[in-house]
Amino acid sequence: MRNPAIIISALFLVVAALAAGFFVVGDFLKEKDVDAFGRNEIASNGNVQGELYPGDPRTEARLVQREDERLIYVRTVASAARWRVDGLKGPYRLRTDSTFTLVLPARETPYTVADLLQLAPKAFVRHPGGAYLLSENIVVLPGANLSLATAKGAKSLDLRLESSAGSFVSLVALGGSVTIAGTKDAKVSITSWDSTKASPDFETRDGRSYIRLIGGHAKLSHARVANLGFWSGNTGGLSLTGTNTISPFKPAAPPPKPAPQDAAIAGARLLSDKQLETLHPADEDYSVVTAGIDNAVFENNAFGLFAANARDVAVQDTAIRGSLVDGLVLHRFVTNAAITRTTSSNNAVDGFTLGRSTTGVVLDGVTAQDNGRNGVSLDGRPLSDGPNAVGTAVEIYGRNRITGSTLKDNRRYGVEISGGARLRVAGNTFEKNQVGVVVNHAARDVVITGNKLRHQKEHAIAIREAGASAVVSKNLITGADTGVYVRNARADVTANRLAGISNHGITLRGRVAGTQVAGNTVSGYGSIAIWAEESAGGAVGENNLLGWQPEYTLQRVANFVFQPLTFVWLVLGALLLVTALSGGRRRRTGTIRNPYAERVPLTSLSKGILAPEEIGERE
Structure with a gap:
């Protein structure tokens, strides 16, 4: 009969190996999914975003x-x-x-x-x-x-x-x-x-x-x-x-x-x-x-x-x-506009749109909520990138700012900044957008400070695309997959407080020359607090990571289990457990017997000491 202890031990090892492999792959896919969101964002949304025009x-x-x-x-x-x-x-x-x-x-x-x-x-x-x-x-x-x-x-x-x-x-x-x-x-x-x-x-x-x-x-x-x-x-x-x-x-x-x-x-x-x-x-x-x-x-x-x-x-x-x-569109050559205490909600595409060549616009105390795409879209890119039929200038635009506003439950971004310069996003509240703030298309001199970003579905703040640069400071970020995401861009990420993060507090990817990450307090229960393994050129200084607890995935459990000494003790423990269980089963199913039954005095196996005459008489 096969030894049940050996069989159960083998099954234990197989299950442990499969579980470890499954969660290694799962964690890998999770990381790639987050990256794919940033990489394929424009293609996945297409030119027509939000609700289609009827x-x-x-x-x-x-x-x-x-x-x-x-x-x-x-x-x-x-x-x-x-x-x-x-x-x-x-x-x-x-x-x-x-x-x-x-x-x-x-x-x-x-x-x-x-x-x-x-x-x-x-x-x-x-x-x-x-x-x-x-x-x-x-x-x-x-x-x-x-x-x-x-x-x-x-x-x-x-x-x-x-x-x-x-x-x-x-x-x-x-x-x-x-x-x-x-x-x-x-x-x-x-x-x-x-x-x-x-x-x-x-x-x-x-x-x-x-x-x-x-x-x-x-x-x-x-x-x-x-x-x-x-x-x-x-x-x-x-x-x-x-x-x-x-x-x-x-x-x-x-x-x-x-x-x-x-x-x-x-x-x-x-x-x-x-x-x-x-x-x-x-x-x-x-x-x-x-x-x-x-x-x-x-x-x-x-x-x-x-x-x-x-x-x-x-x-x-x-x-x-x-x-x-x-909702509200400032399309071309709009200057010195002030939009205050205004709500733009339930629009098919964007709540507020500031188009190219729009400068000196202030959005203060506005609310952009439940819009089909972005709460606010700012586009400061040049009207032309070279010689053109009508001689349009190639300058970039900016000097716009969003302050003291609320941007929540928009299906895509709270604020998207596409190009431009000298832009400020300060003192706002972001809630439950796909991404809170996105800076792309070589926008520069962007300041994102003093904002509260709560429960964004993906990134709270994302700085990406070659040429984009931003200062991200003194923001309070809670409940996002990733707090601050920097890819192929430059950012000064300082003095931010991040809590309840489920994946990475701060992520650096690609070429991030000139990026500084220092003085941030990061807490959460995710993979790695500050992840910069696939980046080049950035500098990660001192940050407070005492509140960060790595996520207890099966990958971590598998890494712990397959430490040599830990693995030996677990196998021995399993063998002892299996042996005890199998022995107990035999005791429960058999009869009670004397453990010294085979070790009795010889006298108990014979008739004792007899006189010769008694032997004959007995015969």
């Missing part, structure tokens, strides 16, 4: 082009009409596409709701419930101000822009100003409206009403702007798109004429085709746009609030939510 790209792009042509036609006429049309005074009307465009020229006093009722009695109508419906386009020229404000004693102003399958209208300022002013107790609401469905227009495929300022000034207070815009930033909802130069263009043929019965519409004068034939294009120069916005709500627009070629844009105490693309 509209029709081909149709909507054509509608954007058609809107541009309409506005060019209007400003071409406007640039010469006052000088070439006899007796033209005050507002007038143009045929554009299947509707009209009401043009408001300069005057000293603002145009009001009451003026619109007189100028467009058939196209600006008050419904029995008190809401106003606008069914033709409005253009505000330089020197004019359209004021949409709640009347004295009114509870609110509800303005609806006709937007149905057949057509949609817009409100555009060509150098003029627009004021949308409510009060705390009497707010202004502007939304698209589909009269055929008696509801806001939720469909973008056939276009949707929008508000746009090209130059001039926008002022919004205690207003709600909802369900506006489609496809592009210019037509995205409320758009502030100043420009330094506009090249007028006159179409080869005038736009389609409306139905004959509309030609005699009352109100503002309708210019005839004969009068328009005498007009010629003239250059018009509009300045950049400026804006002041407070206590506003932008809801369910294509882009919540879009700005380009703008300066001195101030947004405060405002909420942006449910946008089909981004």
Whole structure:
């Protein structure tokens, strides 16, 4: 019969070896998974990130082009009409596409709701419930101000822009100003409206009403702007798109004429085709746009609030939510903007986007939450990397900062910094993003300090890509897979406190020349506190690692078990245990017997000492 002790000991050794091998591989894969996240991040997300746009790209792009042509036609006429049309005074009307465009020229006093009722009695109508419906386009020229404000004693102003399958209208300022002013107790609401469905227009495929300022000034207070815009930033909802130069263009043929019965519409004068034939294009120069916005709500627009070629844009105490693309976008050449106490949430892509050539922007006390991609995206890369057709400069941009803000539950990053210089992320709170802060695309002179980063799913702070550099100091990081991750970049990682880390406190990978890691307090229960085995050029100084406890994986157990002396003692212990168990089993199943049964006196095995005569007698 085979010895059961030998069999059990052999099985023990096999199981121990398999377990050790399994966890060695498991720990290796874990390390590679974290690295693969950083390496394949852009490819895995692709160019389209967040929630996909629900509209029709081909149709909507054509509608954007058609809107541009309409506005060019209007400003071409406007640039010469006052000088070439006899007796033209005050507002007038143009045929554009299947509707009209009401043009408001300069005057000293603002145009009001009451003026619109007189100028467009058939196209600006008050419904029995008190809401106003606008069914033709409005253009505000330089020197004019359209004021949409709640009347004295009114509870609110509800303005609806006709937007149905057949057509949609817009409100555009060509150098003029627009004021949308409510009060705390009497707010202004502007939304698209589909009269055929008696509801806001939720469909973008056939276009949707929008508000746009090209130059001039926008002022919004205690207003709600909802369900506006489609496809592009210019037509995205409320758009502030100043420009330094506009090249007028006159179409080869005038736009389609409306139905004959509309030609005699009352109100503002309708210019005839004969009068328009005498007009010629003239250059018009509009300045950049400026804006002041407070206590506003932008809801369910294509882009919540879009700005380009703008300066001195101030947004405060405002909420942006449910946008089909981004929440607040500062796209091109936006300078000296201040965004304070503003929330951007539940947008399909980013909460706040600062595009290339945007400088001097402050995000202070903002909240970016539950967005489909990043809470805040900052792109400071050059507009061009060499000679180009229009001579665009190759300079990088920056001087932007995010302070005192909250960035939480965004599906990708809390803040992504792509290129740029002199950028500051300070005193913010990050919670439950995939990664808290990412610095890449050669961004330099980035300061990340005094932030609280809680429970990021992967890295709390990641500095990566050749040329990227950052100072990471005095941050409190808790509950991440990796606290600070530096790959092929340079970073000064000093005086940070890291706790509850599950893998590495600080990781250095690749070429990290000039990187310093010192003065950090790292605690957690992971693999290695500071991991720099696959890096070159970095310097790891003194750090407080007393709170770090290596994770008790089977790899560590296997390493402990297979120490020579430990292995011998474990085998001996197993043999003794098996022997004791097998002996006990025999005692339980057999009978009780004398242990000295085979060692008895010889006298007990014979008849004893007998006399000779007794032997005979006994026989």
